[in-house]
Amino acid sequence: MKSFRLVNPTTLDEAIDFASDRAAGSSKFLAGGQDLLTEMKEHLSGPDRVVNLKSIPGLDALDSSGGSLRIGALTTLSRIERDAAVRAHWTALAEAAHSVASPQIRTCGTIGGNLCQRPRCWYYRLEEANCLKKGGTECFSYGGLNKYNAILGGGPTYIVHPSDLAPALVALGAEIVLRSKSGERRMPLEKFYVLPADGDVTKETVLADGEIVTEIVVPKPAAGTRSTYVKFKERESYDFALSAVGASVVLEGGKVAAARLCLGAVAPVPWRVERAEKVLVGRVLDETAAREAANEALRGAEPLSQNAYKVPLTKTLVERALLALAR
Amino acid sequence: MALEPIPSAPILSTREDAQAPKKKKIKTTKVVNGVDTEVEIEVDDVPTVAWPERSKLRVLNHDIPRVDGPDKVSGAARYTHDVRLPGMVYAQILVSPLPRAKVVKLDVEAARKVKGVVHVLVIQGESTGWLGDPVAAVAAETLEAAQDGLRALAPKFEALPWSVDHETATKSGAPAVTKNGNLGKPETDGDETKARAALQASPTRVKATYQVPIQHHACLETHGVVVDYRGGTEATVYCSTQYTHGFAAEAAEVLGLPASSVTGINEHMGGGFGSKFGMDKQGQVACQIAKELKRPVHLMLGRREEFLMSGNRSGGIQTIEAGCEADGKFTGFLVQAFKHGGLGRGSLAALPYCYSAAEHYRSVQSVRMHLDANRAMRAPGSPQASFPMESIVDELAYAAGIDLVAIRKRNLPRDASWQRQLDRAAREIGWADHPHKTKPGPALGTECIGIGFGVSAWGGGGADECEVEVRIERDGSVVTACGSQDLGTGTRTYMAAITAEEFGLPVAAVAARLGNSRLGNSVASGGSVTTASLAPAVKDAAAKARVAFATHLAAVLGLPGDGFRFEPEGILHDGAKAPTAMSWKKACGTLPAEGLRANGRWVESLASRGVNCTQAARVAVDPGTGRVLVLHMVCVQEVGLPLNRLALRSQIQGGMIQALGYAISEGRVIDPVLGIQLNPNFEDYKVPHALEIPRMTAIIDDEDTRQGVIGVGEPPVIPGAGAIANAVHNACGARVRELPITPDKVLQALGKVV
Numbered sequence A: 001m002k003s004f005r006l007v008n009p010t011t012l013d014e015a016i017d018f019a020s021d022r023a024a025g026s027s028k029f030l031a032g033g034q035d036l037l038t039e040m041k042e043h044l045s046g047p048d049r050v051v052n053l054k055s056i057p058g059l060d061a062l063d064s065s066g067g068s069l070r071i072g073a074l075t076t077l078s079r080i081e082r083d084a085a086v087r088a089h090w091t092a093l094a095e096a097a098h099s100v101a102s103p104q105i106r107t108c109g110t111i112g113g114n115l116c117q118r119p120r121c122w123y124y125r126l127e128e129a130n131c132l133k134k135g136g137t138e139c140f141s142y143g144g145l146n147k148y149n150a151i152l153g154g155g156p157t158y159i160v161h162p163s164d165l166a167p168a169l170v171a172l173g174a175e176i177v178l179r180s181k182s183g184e185r186r187m188p189l190e191k192f193y194v195l196p197a198d199g200d201v202t203k204e205t206v207l208a209d210g211e212i213v214t215e216i217v218v219p220k221p222a223a224g225t226r227s228t229y230v231k232f233k234e235r236e237s238y239d240f241a242l243s244a245v246g247a248s249v250v251l252e253g254g255k256v257a258a259a260r261l262c263l264g265a266v267a268p269v270p271w272r273v274e275r276a277e278k279v280l281v282g283r284v285l286d287e288t289a290a291r292e293a294a295n296e297a298l299r300g301a302e303p304l305s306q307n308a309y310k311v312p313l314t315k316t317l318v319e320r321a322l323l324a325l326a327r
Numbered sequence B: 001m002a003l004e005p006i007p008s009a010p011i012l013s014t015r016e017d018a019q020a021p022k023k024k025k026i027k028t029t030k031v032v033n034g035v036d037t038e039v040e041i042e043v044d045d046v047p048t049v050a051w052p053e054r055s056k057l058r059v060l061n062h063d064i065p066r067v068d069g070p071d072k073v074s075g076a077a078r079y080t081h082d083v084r085l086p087g088m089v090y091a092q093i094l095v096s097p098l099p100r101a102k103v104v105k106l107d108v109e110a111a112r113k114v115k116g117v118v119h120v121l122v123i124q125g126e127s128t129g130w131l132g133d134p135v136a137a138v139a140a141e142t143l144e145a146a147q148d149g150l151r152a153l154a155p156k157f158e159a160l161p162w163s164v165d166h167e168t169a170t171k172s173g174a175p176a177v178t179k180n181g182n183l184g185k186p187e188t189d190g191d192e193t194k195a196r197a198a199l200q201a202s203p204t205r206v207k208a209t210y211q212v213p214i215q216h217h218a219c220l221e222t223h224g225v226v227v228d229y230r231g232g233t234e235a236t237v238y239c240s241t242q243y244t245h246g247f248a249a250e251a252a253e254v255l256g257l258p259a260s261s262v263t264g265i266n267e268h269m270g271g272g273f274g275s276k277f278g279m280d281k282q283g284q285v286a287c288q289i290a291k292e293l294k295r296p297v298h299l300m301l302g303r304r305e306e307f308l309m310s311g312n313r314s315g316g317i318q319t320i321e322a323g324c325e326a327d328g329k330f331t332g333f334l335v336q337a338f339k340h341g342g343l344g345r346g347s348l349a350a351l352p353y354c355y356s357a358a359e360h361y362r363s364v365q366s367v368r369m370h371l372d373a374n375r376a377m378r379a380p381g382s383p384q385a386s387f388p389m390e391s392i393v394d395e396l397a398y399a400a401g402i403d404l405v406a407i408r409k410r411n412l413p414r415d416a417s418w419q420r421q422l423d424r425a426a427r428e429i430g431w432a433d434h435p436h437k438t439k440p441g442p443a444l445g446t447e448c449i450g451i452g453f454g455v456s457a458w459g460g461g462g463a464d465e466c467e468v469e470v471r472i473e474r475d476g477s478v479v480t481a482c483g484s485q486d487l488g489t490g491t492r493t494y495m496a497a498i499t500a501e502e503f504g505l506p507v508a509a510v511a512a513r514l515g516n517s518r519l520g521n522s523v524a525s526g527g528s529v530t531t532a533s534l535a536p537a538v539k540d541a542a543a544k545a546r547v548a549f550a551t552h553l554a555a556v557l558g559l560p561g562d563g564f565r566f567e568p569e570g571i572l573h574d575g576a577k578a579p580t581a582m583s584w585k586k587a588c589g590t591l592p593a594e595g596l597r598a599n600g601r602w603v604e605s606l607a608s609r610g611v612n613c614t615q616a617a618r619v620a621v622d623p624g625t626g627r628v629l630v631l632h633m634v635c636v637q638e639v640g641l642p643l644n645r646l647a648l649r650s651q652i653q654g655g656m657i658q659a660l661g662y663a664i665s666e667g668r669v670i671d672p673v674l675g676i677q678l679n680p681n682f683e684d685y686k687v688p689h690a691l692e693i694p695r696m697t698a699i700i701d702d703e704d705t706r707q708g709v710i711g712v713g714e715p716p717v718i719p720g721a722g723a724i725a726n727a728v729h730n731a732c733g734a735r736v737r738e739l740p741i742t743p744d745k746v747l748q749a750l751g752k753v754v
Ligand SMILES: Cc1cc2nc3c(=O)[nH]c(=O)nc-3n(C[C@H](O)[C@H](O)[C@H](O)COP(=O)(O)OP(=O)(O)OC[C@H]3O[C@@H](n4cnc5c(N)ncnc54)[C@H](O)[C@@H]3O)c2cc1C
Pocket: A028, A029, A030, A031, A032, A033, A034, A035, A036, A037, A038, A053, A073, A074, A077, A099, A100, A101, A102, A105, A108, A109, A110, A111, A112, A113, A114, A115, A116, A117, A118, A162, A163, A164, A165, A211, A212, A213, A214, A238, A239, A240, A241, B683
């Protein structure tokens, strides 16, 4: 790990000032450190200054008193998975938080860090492979060993976004609040992520240098809303998803009034499938509807040489998530 | 009469007593003029040592909790990694990031300038020959400074052509590891013509190709050493090793000291599994640096280096053609095998493994690659043979419509213990009530249940290599000592327990001392030989100590020497009417100041060899996702005389877990183009964790009544992968012929991937 200076700001403005002071060298925000430290140890990230967000009071709120759910960026995953209101009304989020890594990691890891974490692609994670994602010239997964890589939205890099919280939050219609020197902006979470083809391939989000995620806001669910997060991994003990689905439906009189579906671990961003959502609206949530939605969700998938299995796998997960919501 | 101690009685040296046996006359047969004649000859009057009958054992053949358990869980146990010495420096190694490369730049000066760096050693500055080949080492005041020093070397490598996959390595003109190319000369056994003819005539025939990956030992404690040398004529090496004596001797050579001046210490170690016999490059480098700096050196490999340079279980590919009669009797086996052992030859047990066939022919070739050489790994070569063998047994059984247990019994020797073990394993796993006995279940629903079986065999015998001392002090304390090492298998515990049994003492009353090359010689711990070599020597020493103690007490108390019994309630004498126990402490108080010592060596009759093992696995396969969940594993294993039943079951469970990892999640992944390992860490190299562990039934096969000790660590690691692979197929028809059986392969095998 490269040596760095640790700074402990006590206000958001101070943190932003530290991170925007280019003269003092590069900087990185530190939340739970569960991703950042592994990146620094592998020399994928070598900031001159580490700006500790944990020293800022008030960034770890978890509040649903106003009907919607407001989660401070520094709120830990273990708090989210245990919160009674989250479990009752934003079930997909509680399930997603519970599915992350191990209890130890969830005790330290935060929601902000989870949404901003970097990809897990084998090639990206190894310093020796100077891949496109790290500023090189080639995405090695494309012609290489790609069983964990993208089947949707890939190119020119084929990473998958590793966050478990993101697909659940997109399915719940969450918004993200960012703060920087030029003020505050707020956007639907799905707009926070950018496809490699649409922006800087070395980044996964619109987050600018020196910009901080301060809060996630999840709207109050409409009456009749049910949600779930279904994650599939290779190993029962801690592991990232091979595929996952966040699903939320509003059931009215036995029929689907509204639906939101977002796939995880199959695309470089949390992959919302609006066409599949449309298939469901106005229908009874039965096996046929679930299967049609699943087929629609995977339409256009372009597997690489070793990850075609993700197509049937993800279809299964979509179907099961929807049928679980019908029960 | 009460046995009262006489504290100041004059006492002969018990050591001489123990070592100068009297003579006795025995009758034996001699051929005189071509006729067997009974004659009387004189031999040393050594009491024959034998293990007591099993039912009479008070400590042994029971569950004995590990004596070092509390130290291990509390952190008090000191591993090599934990050693900190005054003035110690930390060293780290830079390895070749490519399978073959020219070293074009190493900025030694820059590394020297890093704050805290005290030494830079170029191991090879010209070129490298395998992925992980050590290039340079840096020693510094802190671990971090040593790591910074390695980066300051800013090495530049120029790729040279390499072979790291089967396809490349076997092409003509492939970048070659040896001057004779990569493909070794075929080693064959059996008769090809006969085997082919037998196959031709078989009513049922199957042919399939099976592949196993390179598996890592995955020791929690990485390889390494702490060398305590500060100049002068003596050194101590703390080493994570399976051979404490050998390590000390190797270190002496590099340090340029006489072997007698170097002490090897290995109190606790975090796994070896066959990969820690020698000191390796990192040990040599640490000694070189210590010699140069005259300061203690701490050099433990980092996790990535551990994955790249500390050996592995070789992988391989085998194509098998096999046939059977209508009743399941194997007719012919035709095997073509390739072993992937990197620079090494690879390792592979012969097929048809434990089974027999009327005719067989086998051709085996090594395929060399620019990767670290394979090393011994828990039952070397056997899991690689068992997985394809058990798979093809099932494939034949289904093709011929025969019960999976019946076909195994049909082709294993009728009088072999596998017969009863298969019955027991079948009973424990629930075979009788299982619906899919002669054809796999349908791939429907979310949970298809399947069962699979496998068998194995191992030697586990001992040899005369251990010297054990049992020492009784005047205050009643007892020590069993030998320089051997405890790989985590429970050596320390039985060393104490055997002596405790001998003297009627609780296990806690005996201290076991090991892991120090100053103590008596011991075997290298590999091939399950440690227990069968060491336990008899412990028993011998303890028995001699008992005889010596009895002789001593006889002299002190004026009683016949052969009537003493050492019982939990104290020391009794059979000759005395209404014996009253004399306490152990009081009896020891009569010993001379130096106490009593007895030395023991291996006694052949106390050991045995040859163990059979049978396993069964029950799995649930989700055909919608390809997920394999191992629900239950059963192992029935012979163990000879059980010393510590708890440790035995623990060894068996550990073996099953390692087999489970081999079956469903482990395997080295190398990108053949970039020449790098993609999973050199415990996040991506997936060993089983707590949630992967199934219900495990470890059964000691007590119908094996041999009164000899046998090593048992290897057999349980062998048949599990085959049993699991078979269970997956039995569950839903997904025949996965390449390990590990991950969800993508299961979906593929079910025809779900288009
Ligand atoms: C073994 C292991 C297994 C894991 N398994 C999973 C898994 O199954 N699912 C999953 O989703 N994740 C997984 N993770 C990834 C991740 O570490 C955790 O999910 C965690 O939530 C990250 O949060 P953190 O607070 O520790 O982030 P940090 O490591 O502190 O930060 C991560 C990144 O986000 C940036 N950042 C953090 N907070 C902010 C903020 N408020 N504003 C702007 N930038 C910010 C940091 O600069 C850094 O780049 C795993 C990690 C490990 C090590």
